[in-house]
Amino acid sequence: MxxxxxxxxxxxxxxxxxxxxxxxxxxxxxxxxxxxxxxxxxxxxxxxxxxxxxxxxxVGGRSAEEPGFVAKSALAQQQKQAIARAAARLISPGETVAMSAGTTTLAVAQELLAVPDLTVVTNSPPVADLMHDPGRPDRTVILVGGVRTPSNALVGPVAVAALRTLHVDTLILGIHGMTERAGLTTPNLVEGETDRALVEAARRVLVVADHSKWGVIGLSTIADLADVDVLVSDAGLTSTARESLSAVVGSLVIADDEDIHEDGGDA
CATH class of the missing domain: 1.10.10.10 (Winged helix-like DNA-binding domain superfamily/Winged helix DNA-binding domain)
Structure with a gap:
């Protein structure tokens, strides 16, 4: 060789x-x-x-290094759009959906505006602002409290206490990194605790993560890969990563090019 x-x-x-x-x-x-x-x-x-x-x-940066929301918004925009469209197709009218903070989950929220009769629980002010519409009586948006992080998440004991009283059909979870050994991770310890409460509140865990998240390890583990019911990623995910993920998660969905170019968009 x-x-x-x-x-x-x-x-x-x-x-x-x-x-x-x-x-x-x-x-x-x-x-x-x-x-x-x-x-x-x-x-x-x-x-x-x-x-x-x-x-x-x-090589993924320091495990406690946390990019800001604006910086992450400029990364992998086409991939996030494709992932968002593929993920939104997995949500049915009438569901109660929890959404974590992050730029990919915000992209999913944009796609969910077309889905009727949703109850949305989130610790993301941008997601709550986007989905709140007084003219849509079929949509309820619940924003939990907490302390804001660089990723624009509300986290901490207030958020965790609220989430522990709730039960949702599906959690749409954004992450900082994922590996076989460390599972789903975040660089923020307090955000990790809040994300774990989101996972515990959900009947189904749907993770949205572009291919660059594979091999990256944050400081705090949110959940094991085996806890993931559906993982939606993009076509840039390597064959080795696909094999590893398919062997552990419930279902691996790869968004295709049509999800990027649909309606002529390149968001």
Whole structure:
């Protein structure tokens, strides 16, 4: 196996699992310890992985680093649009839907404006503002309280206490990162606690996450991948990631190009 092929395989393993041990790579690639270390050094020099003691980890920023809402709004816009349209098709009229904060869930909220007779529970002021319409008596919007985070979420004990009294049909959950080992994660400890309360309140957990979230690990775990009933992502998700996710989550939905270009939009 050529060095380039080995390094591509190492990258696949890191992206699939968030990190990989040198000992596991030695067995997988059937090469020496020194060869694996040299490959990791070269990948690290190119900024593709992070060298850690005994192996390599995904490059995804610090685990407690939290981009702001405005910064995230400019990322992967077409993918988020496609994911939003695919996710909205999974929501039926008459449902009670919880929505976490985030730019992808806000995109889903835009698509849900066309779905009648919804009750929406959210800790996202932008989602609540978008969906509140005095002229739509068939739609009820409930905004929980709390302290605002950089991702424009209301979190903390007030939000958690409110959510623990509620029961919803479907949670539409946005995340910071996901790996097999760490599950669904966020860089904000308090937001992680609030998101866990959202998960516990839901009969069905629907995660919306573009392909860049795979291999990224935040400081706090929200839930295991096995707790996900449906995960909606985009066509950029690698085949290795798709195999790993399909083996664990209830259902993996990949939004297609038609969801991006429908109605001529490129949001």
């Amino acid at each position: 050529l060095a380039r092929q080995r390094q591509e395989r190492i990258l696949d393993e890191v992206r699939a699992h968030g990190g990989v041990r040198i000992s596991d790579l030695v067995d997988l690639l059937d090469v020496s310890d020194m060869t694996v270390r040299r490959d990791i050094e070269q990948l690290s020099a190119r900024g593709l992985v992070e060298r850690v003691h005994g192996g390599a980890a995904a």
